[in-house]
Amino acid sequence: MKFLNKALAQEIVNRTMKIINRNINVMNDKGVIIGSGDKSRIDSIHEGAVKVIENQSGFEIESLEVEKLHGVMAGINLPINFNNQVVGVIGITGSPEEIRSYGELVKMAAEMILQQAVLLDEMQWDQRLKEELISQLLHESDNLNAHYFERVKRIGIDLAIPRIAIILTVDDHSKVFKTIRDRLEKEDLYVMQPDHLVILKNVSMKDSRWNSAKVMNEMEHWAGYLEKNQGVRCKISIGNYHPTLRGISESFHDAVMTSVVGARLDPLKTIYFFEDYKIPVFLAKANKLGMGEELTDYYHQLKQFDKKGELVDTLMAFIEENGDTNAITSKLFIHRNTVRYRLDRIMELTGKDPRKVKDLLELYLSIIKNQIT
Template sequence: MLKTSLAKKIMREIKDFIKEDLIMVDTEGTIIASTDSKRVGTFHEGALFAMKENQMRVITKADEQILQGVRAGINLPILHQQKVVGVIGITGSPETVLPYGELIKKMTELLIQENHYQDQFEWEARTLETFVFDWLLAKESLTSIEKRAELLGINLQLPRQVALMEWQNESAIATELALNPDDIIVRWGEKRMILLLAPSDEESTTRKISSIHQKLENHTQAPVFLGVGQNTSSTNIQSSYQEAERALKTCTPEKPIVFDSDLRLEIMLQAIPLTEKTAFSSRILKSVLEENELLETLKTYFKSHLSLKDTAMMLHIHINTLHYRLRKIESLTNLQLKNVDDLTALNVSLHFLEETTKN
């Protein structure tokens, strides 16, 4: 069946190639698209004959007096998968339009075929997305998941490693990624994709993840963050997904790819409720929250692994200026940077501040 929306789309595609009027007729003989809007919705008897005979029908001036809704020109049946799905009509002198009639017919059939493949691809993608969603979030019994996996050609015997990707702009992702046949990739909302990696050695996985990240950043022209869970059995895939989510939350512009296996302190920090994080960071940093220069100095100090030389260099300040700022931070917070407990409290509070600000 030829949909009206598709008929209008095809009409827009081909009307620029010829000056004559065009019509698109459905299998009931009704004009569903036309360069002359007045003809849409009217009956076309000549098109009905062309469909029944499955061959081109020339409409003459004399036919305009006999057949309902016709104008001089030609009507060509449109085939899809060896079935007549409609008719395209070209209005004008038959002698004028005949030479390129078959070309217009072929173009129309190719556009219908292309749309069919696109619809099929999108349907398959949606089916796979739904399956992965139910699989990862344990929406169905294992037996049901196994049956659906078999229909989709997915091997549930393979262990899997979940990678969750997130980007910052609205760009649609349509780039080729170097994946193995057993890897699965689906969209996961507007700005996310999820990748279920088939087993591989650690080095190969790291290379693949880095390559995917680079391609996505090149494609979106914006930061892309990537959290990777650990290898697990297909029946325990939810744990790898949760790990990937946890790793993704710790990604930063400086460290856009995070493997859950590399997380240490972050594992504990992720479990703390957001309200508690806000309260903690406010308590520790309340005296410097309005001091942007001091906050940036403290952040850089930790990023530089407590190196005074590197901190001063990154901030483009003299070492004496740095000493002054650090002493001021100690004075305002009543915490000592040489005290391990105080240093840890400051570091954790900065982590919490960044997370709560981002949220």
């Protein structure tokens, strides 16, 4: 593994030159200068560094020796060690007598910067791997093999923990990423996707049921915090819980479809919960499979003779108020006789009586189908 590259070498140069007011060179394991306060020396061979690598120890160059070696100036050159290997050399330009006391300090600083960089790279690699594994869980749950489960175990993901999928959508999710990440629990998982952040939230179970109220409260808190403290309006879609490993993918697709139909039916809402949109989600899935065409289009039959939308509004109020005439009249500011007349008119135009459960269901499905497509 190549621990030192030009970017990291130059970072070491820049940071160590702030410690001492001397030029610093960083050479790779071949003795090539890859970072320097003197840009003209980059990519040249430093013979002093070559000797350090060969002998695995420091090498000082006095002014009188400069002409005997290629590409060097007076100074001290010390090995950069990582994992008990010499992976490069750091050189300080100047009279050895004057800079000798700085040598170990600069060497230690260089090794610390290298260690931090490697650790950060490993952490980022682990996170990228974790996101890849989560993405496979969401999209390829039927094709997971033994190699997948080995990698999951190595990265420390416990797939036995019950989780539901949550989709958080904002215009710039990178802006709120840290805020949300800081609020996740240890067993929560997440993956950034182009249009949204997917969170696999661990849930508490009791008698085979998950605590949806707790999750809803938490999502309301998140949404409120983001709007109040960061001025960000978000949309949150919560999938349903499904047992088994494949259930994670099912929950994710629930959340996706809930997000779509929720935005169509209730565009002003912030949080969409699958349980509140089961029928619209079912219809949306049926439409994707080409099965929605079997529903008679009662909606357009009504609209053809209902330019103001009064019949559809009355029908939806009838559904939302569970047929309570007093509630309907209060909601629409009409007389009860008007309610009766409009329901009769709906039956006359569609052949379906809203006061009969089966007929009402067909009318309702037709309206919902139109709203979500």
